[in-house]
Amino acid sequence: MSASLAGLKVFVRTFGCQMNESDSEHITGVLVQAGASRASGPEDADIVVVNTCAVRQKSEEKLYSYLGRLSRLKKKRPFILGLAGCVAQVRQAGLIEKLPFVDFVAGPDSTLDLPEIVGRAAEAPVVRTDFGRDWREIGAGATCRETPWSAFIPVMEGCDNFCAYCIVPFSRGREKFRPLPNILGEVRAAVEAGALELQILGQNVNSYRDPQSGIGFAGLLDAVTAAPGIEWVRFITSHPKNFGDDIIRAMAASPKVCPALHLPLQSGSTRVLERMNRGYTREDYLALVGRLKRSVPGLLLMTDVIVGFPGETEEDFEATCTLLREVGFSGIFSFRYSPRPLSAGAAIADDVPLEVKRRRLIALQSLQKTIQTEIYRSFVGQDLRILGTGPSPKGAGRFSGRTSGNLVVNFDASSDPSGRFVTVRITGSGPYSLHGALHKGADSDIIHRP
Numbered sequence: 001m002s003a004s005l006a007g008l009k010v011f012v013r014t015f016g017c018q019m020n021e022s023d024s025e026h027i028t029g030v031l032v033q034a035g036a037s038r039a040s041g042p043e044d045a046d047i048v049v050v051n052t053c054a055v056r057q058k059s060e061e062k063l064y065s066y067l068g069r070l071s072r073l074k075k076k077r078p079f080i081l082g083l084a085g086c087v088a089q090v091r092q093a094g095l096i097e098k099l100p101f102v103d104f105v106a107g108p109d110s111t112l113d114l115p116e117i118v119g120r121a122a123e124a125p126v127v128r129t130d131f132g133r134d135w136r137e138i139g140a141g142a143t144c145r146e147t148p149w150s151a152f153i154p155v156m157e158g159c160d161n162f163c164a165y166c167i168v169p170f171s172r173g174r175e176k177f178r179p180l181p182n183i184l185g186e187v188r189a190a191v192e193a194g195a196l197e198l199q200i201l202g203q204n205v206n207s208y209r210d211p212q213s214g215i216g217f218a219g220l221l222d223a224v225t226a227a228p229g230i231e232w233v234r235f236i237t238s239h240p241k242n243f244g245d246d247i248i249r250a251m252a253a254s255p256k257v258c259p260a261l262h263l264p265l266q267s268g269s270t271r272v273l274e275r276m277n278r279g280y281t282r283e284d285y286l287a288l289v290g291r292l293k294r295s296v297p298g299l300l301l302m303t304d305v306i307v308g309f310p311g312e313t314e315e316d317f318e319a320t321c322t323l324l325r326e327v328g329f330s331g332i333f334s335f336r337y338s339p340r341p342l343s344a345g346a347a348i349a350d351d352v353p354l355e356v357k358r359r360r361l362i363a364l365q366s367l368q369k370t371i372q373t374e375i376y377r378s379f380v381g382q383d384l385r386i387l388g389t390g391p392s393p394k395g396a397g398r399f400s401g402r403t404s405g406n407l408v409v410n411f412d413a414s415s416d417p418s419g420r421f422v423t424v425r426i427t428g429s430g431p432y433s434l435h436g437a438l439h440k441g442a443d444s445d446i447i448h449r450p
């Protein structure tokens with residue numbers, strides 16, 4: 001029996017990746033199902049859950065500064081403060097020792113226990129960081145979606161790869177796969193609730209295997225794209241070493257699979273990739289990109305890069321730059337290496353000086369800016385179908401959306417097109433976005449959701 005939280009208001013603050021955003025929708029959903037209602041911020045909440053990210057040192061630092069603010073708020077007005085997600089899992093009870101104003105620590109596998117944990121935490125601090133071996137189904141019934149038109153569909157969690165720099169295998173545990181029937185059930189429920197786009201999620205999404213039938217990620221894509229009513233399907237994050245030709249075939253087979261792929265590279269130097277334990281060489285990565293580009297016309301690729309991994313030489317770094325030029329990514333997330341606890345990297349000297357890391361990161365980002373400017377420019381003059389995402393920070397009457405290739409488009413419109421498809425004629429471009437005007441063609445204006 002779970003405790004009733006009737007009359008209590010909950011606020012969830014999310015740090016980190018889409019998996020954490022999706023988990024936060026579950027955290028809110030589970031607590032709302034137990035009777036709580038939603039608060040608009042920590043100021044009017046009785047329960048505050050911070051869903052944390054541990055991936056880089058900076059992610060953790062950002063968390064501690066936010067928690068400092070919450071502790072001041074808590075002195076003025078008491079509430080129950082809980083930490084969920086990756087820092088919770090990795091630091092466990094140490095968090096309560098370090099931050100005595102925290103009432104509970106709950107790892108990513110304990111979302112379903114939160115009503116009970118919150119109830120207990122009112123009496124004494126609770127730490128819950130066990131990992132089960134099987135998938136714990138939360139389902140659409142206990143999911144408070146932030147953007148119902150674009151639904152997160154988690155299909156696997158965890159990681160067995162142990163890249164030398166990475167904390168995720170420790171914060172998310174071993175790989176666990178969600179049964180395919182549950183996935184398809186949630187897809188149907190999401191479409192009924194108005195989803196036009198699905199974002200299939202997993203730390204190594206393309207290593208998916210249905211625990212019952214053994215159907216792999218290509219089969220999952222086939223099944224999901226066959227669901228009636230779905231327009232766009234994306235998936236993140238793929239590991240290059242698990243990207244079989246069957247997945248390329250499934251991408252090419254359905255026009256519903258967006259021609260956009262996030263394919264983390266990390267380094268363009270085989271020597272560094274080996275030391276990172278990535279399981280592929282520079283040549284493997286380039287060959288995979290070649291096969292993808294040949295099979296999926298118009299495919300846009302995005303990637304992650306780490307600079308300054310221990311032992312990275314100027315020559316290694318140069319190899320990353322030449323690979324960026326060769327592939328032509330439409331976007332990159334680039335990071336300075338920081339050692340993370342528990343990872344293999346924590347045991348080797350972080351020997352690339354901070355100044356060198358800084359210089360390489362700036363050089364990489366400026367190179368990428370040039371590459372991206374060219375890619376974005378090539379869309380000027382085209383009419384693109386866009387899924388509206390909301391008001392643009394650029395001012396009143398201006399809105400933003402994304403193309404199927406995941407490019408950001410800003411445009412003027414008389415009403416908010418969030419969650420609807422519109423056609424925009426692209427009139428200009430910058431390195432990070434396109435801009436244009438709603439295309440007043442025969443049927444375009446705003447295409448309303450059916």
Ligand code: SAH
Nearest residue numbers: 165166203237264304305335336337338340
């Ligand atoms: N497969 C995971 C990867 C998460 S980490 C997923 O997408 O769900 C996201 C990115 O952070 C990694 O691809 C890597 O580029 C970067 N990263 C991870 N550990 C890091 C570290 N110790 N220092 C710097 N960057 C790191």
Ligand code: SF4
Nearest residue numbers: 016017053054055086
């Ligand atoms: Fe951060 Fe990785 Fe955890 Fe996502 S899975 S919240 S990126 S540490």
Ligand code: F3S
Nearest residue numbers: 159161162163166168
């Ligand atoms: Fe991390 Fe590598 Fe897994 S980046 S999430 S250990 S594939």
